[in-house]
Amino acid sequence: MPLISSAEVKRIAGLARLQLSEHEIKQATKDLGNVLTHFSQLQGIDTSHTPTSDDVTGLSNISRVDRPIDELLCSTQVLLDNAPQTHRGQIKVQAIFA
Amino acid sequence: MSDPKTIIEAVDAIRSGKISAGELVTASLDRINQWEPHIHAFLELFNDTAVQQAKDIDGADNTTEQPLAGIPISIKDIICTSIGHTTAGSKILQNFRSPYDATVIMRLRRAGAIIIGKTNQDEFAMGASNEFSAYGPAYNPWDTSRVTGGSSGGSAASVASREVFASLGTDTGGSVRQPASFCSVVGLKPTYGRVSRFGIIAYASSLDQVGPFARTVKDCALVFATIAGQDPLDATTTPHPLGRYTEVCGQDITGLKIGLPKEYFSDQVNAQVSATVKTAVKQLEKLGATVKEISLPLTQFAVPTYYVIVKSEASTNLAKYDGLRYGQLAVEATSLLEQYLVGRGKYFGPEVKRSILMGTYTLSSGYIDAWYKQASKVRTLIRNEFAELFKEVDVIAGPVSPETAFPVGQKVDDPLAMYLADMLTDPASVAGLPAISVPCGFASVANATGNNVPIQLPVGLQLIAPHFAEEHLFQVAHAYEQSTDWHKQMPALPA
Numbered sequence: 001m002p003l004i005s006s007a008e009v010k011r012i013a014g015l016a017r018l019q020l021s022e023h024e025i026k027q028a029t030k031d032l033g034n035v036l037t038h039f040s041q042l043q044g045i046d047t048s049h050t051p052t053s054d055d056v057t058g059l060s061n062i063s064r065v066d067r068p069i070d071e072l073l074c075s076t077q078v079l080l081d082n083a084p085q086t087h088r089g090q091i092k093v094q095a096i097f098a
Numbered sequence: 099m100s101d102p103k104t105i106i107e108a109v110d111a112i113r114s115g116k117i118s119a120g121e122l123v124t125a126s127l128d129r130i131n132q133w134e135p136h137i138h139a140f141l142e143l144f145n146d147t148a149v150q151q152a153k154d155i156d157g158a159d160n161t162t163e164q165p166l167a168g169i170p171i172s173i174k175d176i177i178c179t180s181i182g183h184t185t186a187g188s189k190i191l192q193n194f195r196s197p198y199d200a201t202v203i204m205r206l207r208r209a210g211a212i213i214i215g216k217t218n219q220d221e222f223a224m225g226a227s228n229e230f231s232a233y234g235p236a237y238n239p240w241d242t243s244r245v246t247g248g249s250s251g252g253s254a255a256s257v258a259s260r261e262v263f264a265s266l267g268t269d270t271g272g273s274v275r276q277p278a279s280f281c282s283v284v285g286l287k288p289t290y291g292r293v294s295r296f297g298i299i300a301y302a303s304s305l306d307q308v309g310p311f312a313r314t315v316k317d318c319a320l321v322f323a324t325i326a327g328q329d330p331l332d333a334t335t336t337p338h339p340l341g342r343y344t345e346v347c348g349q350d351i352t353g354l355k356i357g358l359p360k361e362y363f364s365d366q367v368n369a370q371v372s373a374t375v376k377t378a379v380k381q382l383e384k385l386g387a388t389v390k391e392i393s394l395p396l397t398q399f400a401v402p403t404y405y406v407i408v409k410s411e412a413s414t415n416l417a418k419y420d421g422l423r424y425g426q427l428a429v430e431a432t433s434l435l436e437q438y439l440v441g442r443g444k445y446f447g448p449e450v451k452r453s454i455l456m457g458t459y460t461l462s463s464g465y466i467d468a469w470y471k472q473a474s475k476v477r478t479l480i481r482n483e484f485a486e487l488f489k490e491v492d493v494i495a496g497p498v499s500p501e502t503a504f505p506v507g508q509k510v511d512d513p514l515a516m517y518l519a520d521m522l523t524d525p526a527s528v529a530g531l532p533a534i535s536v537p538c539g540f541a542s543v544a545n546a547t548g549n550n551v552p553i554q555l556p557v558g559l560q561l562i563a564p565h566f567a568e569e570h571l572f573q574v575a576h577a578y579e580q581s582t583d584w585h586k587q588m589p590a591l592p593a
Contacts, residue, residue, distance in 0.1 A: 009455060016413060016458040017435075018451060019443030028455055031513050035456065038514055039402035043468060047475035054474075056304070056481060056530030057291050057565050062333040069331070071204065074197040082194060084427035093422050094434040 003036040004029060101125075103586075105169050105263045105317040112168045113161070119152035119168030119212065126170035126214055129261045136592045137237045137246075139255040141175050142182045143215035151212045166324060167210030172256045172265040175216040176223055177308065178297040179203055186299045187219040187231040187249075190425050190445035200297020201332065202266060202308050202325045209324045214262055218252030221447045223273055223301040224412070225249050226519040229510045230449045237506070238280060239589040241553055244503040247277030250311070254281040257311045258589060264312040264321045270301045271404050272498070272523025274309035275535040279498035279558025282537040282584065284318040284575070285311045287523075289565045290530035291336040293322075294329035302411035303334075305404075305527050314585050315536060315576040319343040322568065341569040347576035352386030354574065355491040361397035362496030362522055370541035374557040375497045378538035378578065382495070385577050392487055392494070396480050397525055403480060404524035405517055406460050406473035413457025416450065452513060481529045485564075493570050494562040497522055498535045502543055502555035526562045533562040536575040537584040 006029040013020050013028075020028065076089070085092040100116040102108035111117040127145055134140060152168060161167035173179060176186040178196035180203075185191045199207070206213070220230040228251025229235045236251040238244040239259040246255045250267025254277035257265050267274045269287035278285025286309045293308045300306060310321035323343045328335045358379060363372045383389050421427035421441040428441035446454070460469035487494065500521055509515045526533040538559035542552045559578065563570040579585050 004459065008459070012455055012458045012462060015462065016417070016454045017438040017442055018446070018454055019439040020451070024451070028452065031452060032456055032459070035405070035514050035517065036459075039406060039469075042399060042402045042406065042472050042476055045399065045472075045476055045479070047472060047479070050475040050478050052471055052474035053304075053477040053481060057289065057336055057338075059291065059334065059336060064330040064333075072198045078197045079423075082197075082424035084193075084421060084425070084429070091423055094432070094437055096434055 003040065004032050104314050105166065105312065105320055108169055108263060109165065109167065119155040120149065122168055123148050123152040123170055123212055123214070126262055129259065130214070132591055133239065133259040133261055136242050137239050137255045137259060138234060139217055139236050139252040139259065139261060140172065140215045141185060141187070141218050141233055141252070144181055144213060147181055148212050148214050155210060161210055164208070164210030165320060166206065169211050169264070170214045170262045171206060171211045172214050172217045172253060172262045173203065174219050174250050174253050174265070174267045176219060176268055176299045177203060177266060178299070179213060179216065181213070182216060184216070184299070186223070187221040187233065188445070188447065188450070189232045190419050190421070192426060194424050196297070198297065201294035201329045203297065205325050217250070217256055217265060220249035220251070221450050222299065222412070222416070223249040223268055223270055224449045224453055226272065226276060226516050227504070227509065228252065228277070229506065230447055232447050235506060238503045240282065240555060241503065242592055244505055244555070245280065247280035247499070247503060249273040251277045253311050254278050254283055254285065257281070257283045257313060260588060264310055264317060266308055266310055266325070268298060268301070269307055269309045269527070270305045271408060271527045272520045274311065275498045275523050275533060275558065275560060276520070278311055278535040280503040280556060282556035282587065283311050283313060284315050284537070284585070285309060285535045286318055286322055286568070286571070287526065287533050288322065288326065288568060289532040291334050292326050292532070292566065292568070294332040294335050296329055296331035300415040302408040303415065304411060305408060315572055315579050316344055316347040318534070319347055319572045338566050343568060343572055346569045346573040349573050350386065351382070351574055351577045354387045354493065354570070356382055356387045356389045356574070357392035357487060357491035357494045358389055359392050359394040359397065359494060359496055361394050366521065367497055367500040368502070368541065370543070371497050371499070371501060371557050374539045374541050375495070375559055378559045379495055381581060382574065382578055385581060387574070390491060392491065394483055394487065394525065396476070396483050399476055400480060400525040400528055401517055401521050403473045403476045404520065404528050406469050407477065407528070409453045409457035410461045410470045411457070412453045413461065416454055449513070477528050480525060484529045484531060488564040492563070493574055496560050498558035498560040499523070502541050502557060522560065531562050531565060532568045532571055533560055534571040534575050535560055536579055538578070538582070539584055
């Protein structure tokens, strides 16, 4: 049985907020099926006494003083210039509650 | 006017008045004009600011404190620069202008480097061929019908064609080393945490590292020394002391122990590539190193381990692209949800969509333990396997890639084949280890155009060292390089 069905691909595309065409869903089902089948070799490795890798070089508790950094300060306008839609100095978005 | 071949020579030539920074920039822009129609290494050029910056350097009283004063350098487009655009090779960031410089850019500027432009790459660094760039692929200067490798393909091509002296790329699972190997330049992936990721558009945060490309090992060491070091803006950078990266270039390698993993020379590796790398290892023996065959049995699990982790992290990192504060917005959509769905569906490319789907799957409820957590545990096993071996050897040697540069189009529709192209670079990435690719010769390959004249394509020798032992990599790579002339060979400008 394939590891992933087209219904499952549709479901995860919805979770990931990604609109796909019917053709893309079909292709993704095939591609992900192939890849996951190959990768399922991981399931055969005994890791019952192995911890996950949460860090690779031994760092812990790194912190810094929270203060503005002059080189990174920029005007509001520079930030607004990147926004596709603005209105009176604000970023314009669709209503959440329609 | 002198014609410096390396950064070290160019800096000397500027300081002694044999050449100006302006002349160096003009020469670089001339090369770019000649080569760009053939290789498409750049997505954007900063001619005017580069010329102005060169003028400033030429007018300065003293640049001896600036190790890269006047040196033209290119930057992968995934690295934020306060000039021009930063697209990460994606349509979704087509209009994005970063309000700030990444830490590595600030460090290069302070060192006097001249940012010539932004280089082509696979979209969000996802790919091993540069064919997933939303702006069209870069082409290999040694054979323009072939890929540069990826994802930092434009960076590698810009250095190989001598458009620039050096470039910054990023390496998550081989994205500096593999294109360096395909294009016959030096490329370093530093230890995870050695170079700041602040201002780097994330692919997979537990693996991404910025790494330099250069024409020689010592130049690579010089650029690395400029960008390396702890950064308060990236909590994953380490306080571990820095090494004497340029000073070790030239030190004898007698007695250094080099391990040769038999899994890196399996039948999955092209025979000519294996033979070329083994010849390079013999050269290291002649230079005084001791070579020992070793085994890394978990090598075969590195690709699945890497890809499950990388796609899981990528799907999380890509969740922020909503097109509202920056990026591309689906203006035709009539609700917020529809804007997300349509915009992301329209402006993300095929490999990015695959990554989001796979990562969302491997992190989703019911699957996370079997996929993401299992991969994270196997990652621990792979790290431990390397750590054990580094009790016996100083450096591990093998090929960078199982093959030479492949023809454009060969793997682009076969995701698994593209993923397996990283089989020899993923292991060091998963373990967070530093690794370097250094040109070690050419393999004879059938000509893709179908005539029977074989062509010669570059092969890279990969050296892997323990965490923070970049000095070993530079020492061994430099000794090898200086005993050969591969680094002096240049691709010919296509007719």
